[in-house]
Amino acid sequence: MIYLIASDIHGSAYFTHKLIDAYMKNDASRLILLGDILYHGPRNxxxxxxxxxxxxxxxxxxxxxxxCVRGNCDAEVDQMVLEFPLMADYATLFLEELGGRMIYLTHGHHFNADNLPPMQKGDILINGHTHLPVAKEENGFVFLNPGSISIPKGGWPNSYILYKDRTFTVLDFEDNVLMSLTISG
Structure with a gap:
């Protein structure tokens, strides 16, 4: 199973094309979007x-x-044009290959590494919002952030996460590995 995980598109058709190209090239079975899909927001x-x-x-x-989960820049009016559910604040996944660990997906403006959702040690939190990529294990939890595909911050390039074979890899659109984390059994 291959997942492509992205966040913070902010209405960029240019980077949406790049995202779809990466999704197709990697033969991903799911495209997971962590919010802020259409609107750029007042601070960007x-x-x-x-x-x-x-x-x-x-x-x-x-x-x-x-x-898809809802970001802080997403609104009900966006759901009127998007043909997939957008309004959930979070989603959870359980992948057998990860030994029953829960993957908690959220945008990050409510729940993040500093304000954890209901999770147990060993679980995985994947959020966007900061526009900064992250792949780390800390205090018994796994924290991942794909960065932003359209408005990266902190000097990082436009990026996304590719999940394959128990490994979360943060990549830019030139296929450079920015960081990677393999989850043990």
């Missing part, structure tokens, strides 16, 4: 090729493969 500059209409049209073509 406009991303490259800001075009929410084109962005949602591209994503809707993959609606049956998308698992």
């Amino acid at each position: 500059d406009l991303p490259l090729e800001y075009n929410p209409k084109k962005t949602y049209a591209l994503l809707n073509m993959y609606r049956d493969s998308i698992l």
Whole structure:
């Protein structure tokens, strides 16, 4: 099973194309989006090729493969044009290959490494929001953040996470590995 995990698209049609290209190239079975899909927000500059209409049209073509949670820039009006559920604050996954660990997916503006959701030691928290990639184990938990595909911060490149064979790899769009974390049994 291969998952591509991305966050903070912020309406960039340019980087949505790059995201879909990476999704197809890696033969991923799921595209997991961690919110902030169409709107750029008042604190961000406009991303490259800001075009929410084109962005949602591209994503809707993959609606049956998308698992999405709501970000702080997402609203009910966005759900009116997106053909996949957007309004959940979080989602959970359990992958047998990870030994029953729970994967908690959220945007990160409510729950994050500093404010944990209901989790047990060994569980995995994947969130976006900060636009900074993370892949680390700390205090018995695993923390992952794909960064942002359209408005990265902290000098990081545009990035996403690819999950395959128990390994979460943060990549840029030139296939450079930024960080990687393999989950043991």
